[in-house]
Amino acid sequence: MAITKSVTRAFLLAMLLIGFGQASASETLRLALGYPPGSKADEVMQKYAETVKQYTDGSLSVKVYPMSLLSAAEISDGVRDGIADIGVMYTVYFPAMYPHTNLLNESAMQLLLLDPEKLKGKAAMAFEGAMSEFTLFHCPECLEEYEKQNQVYTANATSISYGLLCTSPVTNEKQLKGKRIRVAGSHWSRWAKHFGATPTSLTINETLEGLSQGVIDCSITSPVELINLGLAEVVTDMTLAIPGGLYAGASAAGFNKNVWQGLTESQRHAILRAGASTTALSPWSSLEQVPQALELAEKEGIKQHDPDPALVKATREFVEQDMNTIVNYYAKNHGVKRGKEMLDSFHDVLVRWVDLVQDVDSPEELEKLYWDEIFSKVDVATYGMK
Template structure:
């Protein structure tokens, strides 16, 4: 090889290596944390989110998922704020004084008991509540987005469970069964519900539930039915009541993103996170709804008793919900300075009625994700949101 060819060859190799290095540098990896065990429905959804981020960003972004290891649920908000994780699933119920507007709206989820029960049947109401909360958060609640901004975070997608049921170590189907019942709750509205019927509410993280049930610290947990398997409670729970307390947990951001990280992304990369966020918002509640029947079948095989509440208890619960929605407006105004409570609830109720119709014919998580994208997430201005 003559000197000219050697020089050309060396130059070609150097250019190729430089190109490869630049390509490697072009892919940014975001650390994502959530509080659920590896292999659970939320964890599988998180890994699908990682794949979607890569796909929608054309490989410019990648996501490394840390299930219940990098940050616990109670550490998540501060951890994302301080950059210990680039993004994560924030359960706002753990932080009542930090996210009052978001928590107030989450505490309205039991209004599903007041809707057309044919539309909310088989857990579909939770899908509608997720769509309504996503739209509300992006476009109807600047106060909610400010709460995230105050924690150096940006809201990029909502998170919801399937409908809430009672997972217990005893039968709970009548009002008399509620007297003295010790119930773990994931929101103040469920706490007020059990207290209204003579029981006691306790708050604890998802990682503490199985042991608390096993040791008799609590009699029941108000949780989504698939949590029976997700959190390893199947050997402890003896009874499930499927239609109370109802509602869903929807006061969470699937991928609350550190504000500094968000601002350093390009507009197209932010759009990719939002599109992945739309599918993420769909995957957990849809898969949970699909898993409900599988979980109940498994529960029956394990000898767990499956119940429905008595008509009297259902009627009393609906009466409670109607009164509690109004009481909660006053509570958040007096305790946390929430000034638009009635207006916010009216907006969400209107959105919920719309979404109950939109989700009726959805047949897959992918279809629901695209519905969330076209109806909500695609309309977010990535040149102003979170900036």
Template sequence: MRLSLVVLRPILLVVMFAGMAGAHATTLRYATGYPPGSLPAVAAENYAKAVEKYSSGDLKLRVFALSLLNASETSDGIRDGIADGGYLLTVYFPAMYPHTNLVNESAMQLLLFDEDELNGKGALAYEGAMTEFTFFNCPECLEEYEKQKQVYTANAASSSYGLLCNKPVSNQEQLKGKRLRVAGSHWSRWSEHFGATSMSLTINDTLEALHQGVIDCTIASAPELINLGLIEAVSDITMSVPGGVYAGANAGSFNIDVWRKLDEKQRQAILRAGARFTAETPWSYLQLEKEALEKTEKKGATLHQASPDLMEASREFVKQDLNTIIDYYAKNHGVERGEEMLDTFRGLLKKWVGLVQDVDSLDELETLYWNEVFSKVDVSSYGMK
């Protein structure tokens, strides 16, 4: 049967416009060092959906979970254009991101807040304070990213860090001589203060190290039991120490040349989606924490509480270590404003502890981060110099 041109023309126009729409969409490669199915990888997939949604389909992200770049390759990989963007853990690159790491390493100060004051929302507060501080109070942080040909557009934070071990470690005596994998020099100093040996390993090497007895514990958040499969190697858990969260993650680190080629609508979409990503990581970590601990306990692991003397000694350590952080980064990395930076951040953290108390859902947290932080970033100039 032959179709007339009158019948064909609408069909051809639909096909043509569909092709044009597809041709105009930009797809960027996004890398995360976490494996498929892990919480950060799922959050990255949701981030990609949010970018597409807020750009009205004009911008898309293709997520590569532990395939394009691993955690230790991410910074150079984004800088060199292997990926257009990714989930950057600054702790692996102390010389490249000292100002960011300095503030991240003050996270154990959450131990100094009253538990009733935090109300289980310390990670949400720290995430908000870290994001606001980076965007608006730390030009040095943004310059660090620019030197690596990157731009900061979102943050990520974990739930509280504790001891995930293959033997009981809940008091000062048990800490002595233990080998602890750490994710920051503050936790390294805490370990060594109590007679343990700190070891630096990437997240991708932790499970094997626990299995083989290379380390006795990893200082990490409870969801990593599931995210990294540590549930298979951990037999004893003490979550009350050393405390703090990991928040030195540029969850939306984009190659700066890629960023500058995007139009303002696309950059705005990335920031709007960034508010969602910034909210989803700590919120999801807090939701997964209980599940991870319950599953690990069912597999035979024992949950411990830190002894009162270890808790008190840890709080005293944190008070002293805030000064140590300032001196360490001044001496080793040339950070000149350390004391001023931590004073500013401490004020922001207190503000955010109050702001997050009425948040009862992920959507509410996203809206709070957007209204208080991301919406105030000027996309016409940010990252464009």
């Protein structure tokens, strides 16, 4: 990691000396992505590049750098410093920088407590809409977090529901105890500890190696990562119904603030339209990929398990208690002052979005819903311009 940081600093210094970090509106914008070429995330962001060009009538173009310009762990600083103009950035890697955003993200396991019939196939779409709306209009602290990192939030990304992808069967509390589990948030870390497992923090780029070398026994993630991260090479058993929740603390197109302010109002408007498209395509593309992932799992002999009902019940009880734990954790560790108020308000927004997405049957409909209800209401004359 020290070598990576050294190379990054040297590269940044060189770029600053030639003015590379100050991309203008007429230049091709560089987008950094932590997923590999050909992954579903890469496909989504390549589509984003096409949409930006379309909505700006060709005045802007975007070049996507999948897992090349910056690693997932470098994207926040890289966008801040102008190494990339845009980044797909996962706030969980930077807990001290984005505590309010992470607090909201960590409440995702509350989906287990909502109406399961309404959530069938709709959970990610609902949470994505709630996260985007709340960030832009109800969480000034979230926007301040991005501003402090010289970034402007213009789109969100979410996973679909997370389960256990493992190298041995894990279906009950006895099997869970003692397992080393890669987690993507403190809520899953607390869940693992609650049941006697050991949580481990690895980036998405390190998950395959961690499983193959026995550093971890399981990863809490979605089944599509069997394809996107190549986890089908090492995973032998899946229990997808637990622990539940999803990951939505991702700024899907975080702009370097200097670049954003160099755009015209019409270009910023177009970027937000493209953001609505990408925010919709993020969950939709993963949902479409699930059958392919499950087919691959069957082909590779990966066993799919149902969890012990006792573990499901205990997980729901954990989630009910953890809503208060989240508030206390972020108050104590990160100085978040109005955590309970935020979660109560966010819950109401989420419930509304569960209803809003019920009749959505295509990515185009979801994009229109996100645009009409969220992104079209942003004042491009003032947003991100301080």
